[in-house]
Structure formats: C-alpha cells, structure tokens
Amino acid sequence: MIEISSLSMSRDDVQILRDVSLSVPSGRLAAIIGPNGAGKSTLLHCMAGLLAPDSGQVRVNGQDIHALREQGRALILSLLTQSQGAVPRLSVRDLVAFGRWPHHRGRPTPTDHTATAEAMARFDLDALAQRSVESLSGGQRQRAFVAMAYAQSTPWMFLDEPLAALDPKYVRDIMDRLRAMTGTDTGKRSIALVLHDLSVAARYADFCIAMKAGRIIAAGPWRDIVTSALLSELYETPLRLAELDGAPVVVGL
Amino acid sequence: MRGLPIALTGLVLLAGASLLVGATNLWTTQLDTGMVLAISRVPRTLAALLAGAGLALAGVVVQQSVQNRLVDPGLIGTPEAAMLGLVAITLIAPGAALAVKMSVAALTALAGTAVFFMLARLVPRRDPMLLPLVGLIYGGILGAMVLWLGWMTDLVQFLSIWRTGEFSGVLRGRYELLWIIAGLAIILFVLADRITLLGLGEDYARALGLNYLQTVLLGLGCVAVTFAVVVVTVGAMPFVGLVVPNIVSRWRGDNLRQNLPWVAFLGAVFVLGADLLGRVVRWPYEIPAATIFAVFGAVLFLWLLNSRKPRHHG
Numbered sequence: 348m349i350e351i352s353s354l355s356m357s358r359d360d361v362q363i364l365r366d367v368s369l370s371v372p373s374g375r376l377a378a379i380i381g382p383n384g385a386g387k388s389t390l391l392h393c394m395a396g397l398l399a400p401d402s403g404q405v406r407v408n409g410q411d412i413h414a415l416r417e418q419g420r421a422l423i424l425s426l427l428t429q430s431q432g433a434v435p436r437l438s439v440r441d442l443v444a445f446g447r448w449p450h451h452r453g454r455p456t457p458t459d460h461t462a463t464a465e466a467m468a469r470f471d472l473d474a475l476a477q478r479s480v481e482s483l484s485g486g487q488r489q490r491a492f493v494a495m496a497y498a499q500s501t502p503w504m505f506l507d508e509p510l511a512a513l514d515p516k517y518v519r520d521i522m523d524r525l526r527a528m529t530g531t532d533t534g535k536r537s538i539a540l541v542l543h544d545l546s547v548a549a550r551y552a553d554f555c556i557a558m559k560a561g562r563i564i565a566a567g568p569w570r571d572i573v574t575s576a577l578l579s580e581l582y583e584t585p586l587r588l589a590e591l592d593g594a595p596v597v598v599g600l
Numbered sequence: 601m602r603g604l605p606i607a608l609t610g611l612v613l614l615a616g617a618s619l620l621v622g623a624t625n626l627w628t629t630q631l632d633t634g635m636v637l638a639i640s641r642v643p644r645t646l647a648a649l650l651a652g653a654g655l656a657l658a659g660v661v662v663q664q665s666v667q668n669r670l671v672d673p674g675l676i677g678t679p680e681a682a683m684l685g686l687v688a689i690t691l692i693a694p695g696a697a698l699a700v701k702m703s704v705a706a707l708t709a710l711a712g713t714a715v716f717f718m719l720a721r722l723v724p725r726r727d728p729m730l731l732p733l734v735g736l737i738y739g740g741i742l743g744a745m746v747l748w749l750g751w752m753t754d755l756v757q758f759l760s761i762w763r764t765g766e767f768s769g770v771l772r773g774r775y776e777l778l779w780i781i782a783g784l785a786i787i788l789f790v791l792a793d794r795i796t797l798l799g800l801g802e803d804y805a806r807a808l809g810l811n812y813l814q815t816v817l818l819g820l821g822c823v824a825v826t827f828a829v830v831v832v833t834v835g836a837m838p839f840v841g842l843v844v845p846n847i848v849s850r851w852r853g854d855n856l857r858q859n860l861p862w863v864a865f866l867g868a869v870f871v872l873g874a875d876l877l878g879r880v881v882r883w884p885y886e887i888p889a890a891t892i893f894a895v896f897g898a899v900l901f902l903w904l905l906n907s908r909k910p911r912h913h914g
Contacts, residue, residue, distance in 0.1 A: 397806055421809030428803040433667050433728065435799050436854040445797065449809030453793050479853060499808070 348373050349503070349539070354393060354403030363389045364400065365561040371554060373408070373502070374531030377539040378552035378569075382582050385558040387541045388507050392428075394539065395505045396420045407503055421449035425499035427492055427506040439483070439491045440476040443467055446498030466498035470524065486517030493521060497528070497536075506540035510547065518544070522551045529553075545578065545597035549588060557581050611869055618645040618876050623884040639772045647775040648767050648875045648889065649868040651834050652844075654781035654826040656867025657788050659841025660848075660856065661819040662713070664799035666720040668731045669849065672842030673713065676735030678827045679836035680742035681712020683762050686832065687749045690758070702777060702828050709831075710824035712742060717820060765830070765837030766888035767875045777829050784822045785864055792856040795819055799854055837890040839897030840867055846904045 354367040363386045371377050379387045392398040394405050396412040405412045407423050415423075425446070435442065443466050447459040467473055470490050475483065480491055489509060496504055506525075510518045528536050539556075542548040548555070548569075555573050557564045559581055565572050578586040578597060585600040619641045620626060626633050655674065662673045673679075685708030689701050696704075716738055723731050750759045761769075788795070794815045797805045806812050830837065844867045852859045874896065875889040 417806050417811055418809040426807035430801045433669055436849050441855045
C-alpha cells in the first residue's frame, strides 16, 4: 500500500505538486492520468524516492521512502523511466540480470540466476538474450527494460510512460504482461504507471489517479470514479467513456 | 577468453621491440647494455603501458558517468585543471615534494572534472555531439588560464612538458608515480558493475540501489588521480580515453565487469605502440607519442563515428 501525505514540491518557483495526499492499495494496476504538465511524472519520481519533495511524506508498504537509502528502496520498488542518454551496449541478458543487482551487489547467487531466467522467459526474451539492447526495436527494448524491473522482484513497480512511442501491437503486448503480473498473490506485483492513452488506461487499469495542475482531482477504483464527466473536466475537452465490443474506449467528441 | 593468447603475444612482442629500439644502439661494446635497459628502456616501456592503461580506463569512467561516448577526459579540461594545480603549487611552494604537488594536481583535476560533470547535467542530451564541444570549450578556457599564468610567471617551459605527452624523458626514478595507476585499475575493476550502472543513467542507477553521487565521485576521483600522475610524469595525451573505450564498446559491449581489463590492455598497447612508432619514424630523433596517437586516434575515431552499430555482444 502506498500512503502519500501532503506532498508538495516546487522547482524554479513553479509549484509542481500541491499538497498531494493519496493512498493506493496493493495488488492494483494504478494509472496516473492527467493533461501535460499535471505533475504525473514528478509524482511518480517522488513516490520512487528519486525526487525529494519540499514537504510531505511517501510511505510504501509502511516504509518512509525518503528516509531509506537507495539500497533499501531498491528492494521495495523498481522503476521504468525514460532514459535520455546513450542506449547501453549490453546484451539483453546482462541488462535483465542487472535487475538483480540490489539483491547481490556484485555477487550473484543461484537465486539471482533463477530470477533472471524467469524474467527472461516471462517476457519472451530468450531468443534475444545475446542481442545488444542497442540493436532492438523500440518495442523489444521496452520489453527488456520492463523485464529488468521485473527481475528486481520488488512488491511495487513504477513505470513512467511505458508505452511512449510504441505501436499498438507492442502496447497490447506490454499491457497484457503487466496485467497478468498484477495482484496480491505471492509473486504478483502492485503497479503504478503514468499513461497517456486513455483507452488503454480504461481497458487495463483498475485504479485511477487523476491529476491536474499538481493536484489530485480524483483517486479511487477505476470503475467507481472514472466517468465521461470526470475525463472531460480533467482534460478540459469533451471526452466520452464508451464501450466497443465489450471493451471500454475513450473518444474525443 | 577468446583472443587472450593473441593479445598476450602482441604485448610481449611490442614490449620486446620497445626494449630494443631507441637512439642508443644496444649492440655495441661501448655501452653497458644492461644499464641502458634498467635505467631507460624498461622504465620507458612500463611508463607507456601504465599511462595508456590509465588514460583508457579514465575515458570509460567519464563516458559512463555522463552517458556520452564521444567524451574524453583528456579533451574536457581534466589535464588543464591538473596543470592549473601544478602551476599554483609551483608558485606558492616551489620546493614542495613531488607527492604534494601531485596531490594538489589531483585535487584541482577532480574539481575541474566535477565542474564538467555538472555542465553535462545542464547540456541537452538530444545531440550527443554537443557535450564534447562544450568540453572542448571548457578545456580551452582552463588551458588559456594555465597558459596565462605560466606566461606571467615564466613557467611556460614547464607547461610544454606537461602539455605534450612523450616518454623520452622517462628514466628510472622519474616514472614510478605511474604505478599508482595499477592501484587505481584494481579499484576500478572492483567498481566495474557500478560504473556500468552509471551508464544506464542516474534514475536507473539509483532505482537499482546505487549510491549515485558517491559512485560518480569515486570514479571521477580515480580519473583525476590518473591525470595528475600522467601529466606530472609524461604529459597529457588526448584521444586515448576516447578511442580505446569506443573500440572495446563496439567490439564487446558495455558490460565493464568483462571488458575493463580489455580497455586497460588496449590502452596500454596502443600508447606503447605510439611511443615505439615515434621512436622509429625519424630515428634517431623522436616524435612525441601524444602526437602520433592524435593522428591515428583521430582517423580511428572518424571511422568509429561512421561505421554501423554492432548487433551482438558475447
């Protein structure tokens, strides 16, 4: 469970998060949605302990995330983020294996090898094991990075725009895999992710965090709180939550 | 490990050649051959190997820290920062022990490199060519400060020794500081995984449990000491830290736990090769190893920039 209490943060005199309080139950696939500049990514990075807030607190599974050292945090939560630098020239297997680093700090045990192998298999990466991450297509590359975060075996996974620039086929592929690993059973994960595609969010998420201008507009189980009215207010444009062949879709009017 | 026998054979041949080739003819009875070897040739060969290994390792560390493969600590102000420290301590305490001078140089080199690291966080990452250019300008400014200080205080002759790396002045008793590089190499081998993680970027490095700033500081500390030692003993040698890490990265990828020994090895061999070539082409005169390396390094680098990307890593 994540408990966020009165989190505020500003940068260069711009208030990015304004007194955010929120709790997200475990075992959910929680989508953070909202217009550009709402503070979604900042909130996620604050939750992951990578950005220090000006005030407020984030507790993940009871632990104050900003009071922990990197090592302790890395055992509670993993992160997928938008990397900006050079793409690493690592083989896919080496990349995924680095997900185990917080557990072994350089001396892998058989448990680490098993976990790496499981993550590779789960994300169908065995055929790509020796390929350089640099040589993969966008969709394959994203899958490899998600597998690395998965190999970290943390109860929580945070993903910042995991679908950015992916084709529909890969969007579906990644989201199906994420959905399948979400839950409260042993081995299952809790997931929080920033999403831009509202139809994808409507289809896969079971918890919604709606943000606008650094504030939480609404947060709760997706079915209970997300309506056409909420989405239209959130994005300041007429939007309609509808159903097409039994699956939810969001369309602009 | 594939290629290890070939590599070792190459090293032995090159080192052997380095012991035999020079302005002094060893096949004569007028000289004590053993003395020439012990005082000049052996130290010179070891100095080239150590300096080359150190410069190449320093290149990897900086490239991973700023996530940019086109950066070479030798071209972003690190040697100039070391020289600034050397000039300053020479003016303040001319009689200071060599160890003191070197420590001051290491500290200013660390400060200079740290400033570049902070610059790198501000420079937009979209075009990877931008950062090396920023580094060149920054290094140019530091270099101009060094030159001005040197000129004002009649130390320009010292500067020319520090600025152009060459090994003709290496004698027993005047290169031993370079052995510090062997120690630094061991530290970097221990840190190898952590430095690979730096290359994934700050967010990933920290999310994977790395103390990011501490690791960067440790890495840059090793770079600074390497440059201080190299500048003091043989002089600056740009391009080594650029070319060698790029060759290894293309050939074997970025997993430094496996590849750092290759970086050190190739750096050592290339610099010794450059020194050897410099001794041969205008015999009995010498061309500085740094000059030779810059010529070959630039060509090699242009080729690396334009050749296609590798698909597999072993």
